[in-house]
Amino acid sequence: MILRWPYESISLGVTSQRVSSYKELKFWQTSKQVSLLVVKLTRKLPKERAAWIITDQLLRSSFSVGANIAEGFGKYKGKEYARYLQIALGSARETAYWLELLKEVYPRFWKEIDQILSLNEEVIKMLVATIKSLKTH
DSSP states (O other): OOEETTTEEOSSSBSSSSOOSGGGBHHHHHHHHHHHHHHHHHHHSOSSHHHHHHHHHHHHHHHHHHHHHHHHHTTOSHHHHHHHHHHHHHHHHHHHHHHHHHHHHOGGGHHHHHHHHHHHHHHHHHHHHHHHHHHHO
């Protein structure tokens, strides 16, 4: 959902016309799904140094996406919110990097990783569209 402040919707992923919580935002919902899938995936990885390092970074970046969406939502101003969404976007792109790396290091998990990458790409597209909208309004 792209928003004009306060709470006028344009239409990209919100379940209702009035948005009263970040939990109604499609890109927050999808980012949470990405984080949960990342947690499930990392539990399956071998207990070795490379996996631990990648896992640590991947968990941090994927958790950061939803956290910044939620924190920014409380700011109630377009430009300030856009700043938080830009941070979330950077974290989503970092998440994609770690997932791509993980796919090459542990190819047996490529199917699961591709599913997560696909959802993460949806988040990226929604964030980009929302940021553009906030900057023009």
